[in-house]
Amino acid sequence: MSGYQMVIGLETHIELSTKTKIFCACTTAFGGEPNTHCCPVCIGLPGSMPRLNRAVVEYAVRAGLATGCRINEIAKMDRKNYVYPDLPKAYQISQFDKPLCLGGRILLKNGREIGITRIHIEEDAGKLVHEGGKTYVDYNRGGVPLIEIVSEPDIRSVEEAVEYVEKLRLIMKYIGVSDVKMQEGSLRCDVNISLRRSEADPFGTRAEIKNMNSFAFMEKALRYEYERQAALLDAGHPVVQETRRFNTATGETEPMRGKEDAQDYRYFREPDLVTIRVTKEEQEALRKTLPLLPDERFARYTGELALPESDATLLTQYRAVSDYFDAVVQGLPNPKTAANFIIGQLFGRLATEEDKEAFAIELSPDKLRALCELVAGGKITMTLAKATLEKMLDQNAGPEEILTPEEMAGMDDSQLDAVCRAAVEANPAAVKDLRAGKGKAMGAIMGAVMKATKGRADAGAATAIIRKMIESMPD
């Protein structure tokens, strides 16, 4: 893509994982026969009134704190008025000009910060199914609590857009406010995209594409929009500010009719709900409930623990994995070893994303740490350690239950020295080849060392000893 710069802003709707809806005590459980998770409040019967779920406010404040937002001490609820069958009161209770959170940011890998304008709470609408010339309405989802996270138009590429959403997902999962599953609808994105020639130019006219519910579709939609807007601008035509939807069949975006036409939401303060006050003390108390966040952990892993970035990325991908790793490396001199074990072997048993999220590994961190300590102390080789770990995982046992006491005791230097000398003396042909520069010949000698030590010898140390012996041999 060339010629224009993409300017992208995202509005992300995230379903909160509270037990009940935002304004009534109906369950938020997914699925269920239509209209079986409803009551007079969430179907908006005349005379019904909303009651705000405390947990929704707490989850939203935590989401704000976890993304660097400042929390509005005084916030309120407003009515957003429009008529559509999935909205039983003909207004959505949302937040307009005094939302709970303002001014946060998301840090991308390329070092760029994407600003978060605001985060507010609101209720979800019901579901419409169009079939056989009829529209069927199910209000089970109506009233499910949402937070809407609005980004500044700071995103400059499709890759950045995807990374931004992935980062939001990761943070929300870490702090436990949502299961953020795009396929299930607990994470939805609306994208705003405009083009301009360069950073120095003012923003162009933007188009909004609503309800992206998969990363693949979001990417396709953005790329299509770039081409569409670029073609218009090249031909000297203006881009129309409009709402569009992504047609998954054609791979194109098209204008959305009806719902958004002539929309004037006539926001005003919701008179049935009272002011929300979140004091500084309450904000602090909620901040304390936050776990160390992915960025903070990544910084520690690459800094203090000196792990490579690729390891740190994999370890921070899932909170349960990171929590486990943190427990293992407590007081451990060789965190890289622990990382290798987790990424190299434990992940092998956790095939899918769900598996890694759930991290159903029975082996306690203490036991894995014990294994790492044996490696650190040179008591066992990595080869033996890996084999031991597989058995430990199978049996949910510590290393002391798998290894023999001799293996645990390891080999000291004089023992290794003796074994190497024996192997060298027993393989004169290989020694001769080695001295002639045939590096492969080391294999035969090493084989003999390993055989004699039942694989316990440290290959690196043995190699060094053997070379030294050979070098110091008289010609």
Next chain:
Amino acid sequence: MITKDDLLHLALLSKLEVKEDEMDALIADMESIVAFADTIAQASGGVEGDGLPTTLENVFREDEVRPSMDRSLILKNVNGGENGCFVVRTRKQAAR
């Protein structure tokens, strides 16, 4: 001055249909009501804020599930609906 277009726009937002023969009378009514509302323009003073008559804050409900209402009651006023849902035809002939 409320024009026909103004009225039609308001009607669209309010989801009301205004027939041609109702238009003039309704515009006249609206103009006199709006003129009456306009008298606040002369009022000086005013206090910041929503002016709502309640000083309550932080009235919350705890996050505990209660049984939902039986679907038969939810759908009672539409005679049970169809397939457990509220139904509307996308288009329909007049019932004559």
Next chain:
Amino acid sequence: MSGTILTLARRLQNKEQSAVELTKEYLDAVSRENGALNAYVHLTPDAALAAASAVDKARLRGEDLSPLAGIPMTLKDNLSTDGILTTCCSKILSGYTPVFDATTWALLKARGAVLLGKTNMDEFAMGSSCETSCYGGAKNPHNLERVAGGSSGGVASAVAGGIAAYGLGSDTGGSIRQPAAFCGLTGLKPTYGAVSRYGLIAYASSFDQVGPIAQTAEDAALVFDAISEKDPLDSTSQGRREETFPLLSQPVKGLKVALVKEYFDGLAGSTTESAIQAAAETLRAMGCEVCELSIPEISYSLPVYYILACAEASSNLGRYDGIRYGYRTEEGWESIHEMICKTRSEGFGAEVKRRILLGTYVLSAGYYDAYYKKAQSLRGAIHEAFEKAFCQADVLLCPTVPRTAFPLNFTGVDPVETYLTDICTVSVNIVGLPGLSVPCGSDEEGLPIGMQLIGRSFDEATLLRLAHQYETARGPYKSAERGVRV
């Protein structure tokens, strides 16, 4: 007069009559009188008799019963009643049967109240005569050529007509107090938040309150105490500060009562003015200090009210689209949008449509600041002005309405002219204070005149005791001589 709650309660307690007999007496009276009065729009005789029978059984078992037990009463048709039609007297809610009870009704039901039926009202409580009702207006029992008032006209007509001992109405800009004044009854609009709004079909959410229309201050106090519990279902509800009935005989000597100048504009020399002045004299004789004060901000309370109330109404009434309950158009449609527009246009009456359009107008882009926002800030100013006034007085006094009951078909000709008659009542809803209308005289034609007592927040007790003791000093108020007489 017709049986007050206390008179009837004594009868039932002394076993002079059973609740079932009493209910039958009232039901007979309803069938005799309702044709002329058009007070009731849905009758529930079976449920009434069943409730009465349950009260009789409980009394036989020796249970401790509330004075409200077995007393025949009515509810305005915008209060949700489980299993009983609730239509707000609008075509758009024809056939609507709620699946839950309004909290205020549940509280009375729990005390053994006997609901005879639902009464007439202006459509969606929008009106001052009861004539915007899809069932036609309710008549004034003192003079059938006059309206009972609005919007709780049906309740007032039934109580003054002797076919209900008391009723619950709702008041957004005067809808309890004005019909009470027109029909010679006592009507209380409680402090905003004193009584739950859960189940009251909303007109303007930051103005609406539910309250009693009764024949005496004592009765009003009894009912208010029963319905003013803090309700967890209504986030704006706080409940009453104290029970008012036990305090009715507390001394009133020394209470500062102030006549508010602005409410008497244009009334010089009228019978209404003299009736209020006479009442003021009586209060003085009772030991109150009567003075005068001015609240200039009252002059813009009418446009402030109509702007804000209509804005909220336009939003509250957005849900009526024929999809989940109520009327759905019989015309054909090409899209759901069209179905909704047709349904609403056919289902709503003219006054409701006007108010929805005004509400949409004042909230719409380009007009919001000049109308809605400005009105909000003036609302705050009016609130401050009343707070200041209550530094100099304990109770404010004025007429409830600048005139007596309108003739039939008089209002609705010029909507704005009708709005102007709300001048004395709307400011009380704007500030959320309690307002009580008490009969204090009648005009040359014998039509009742009511005086309005306005109190501090949650100070219903002072208003009710002042009214109760005034009633004693005034003497019994004339009855319309209809229905059940005791």
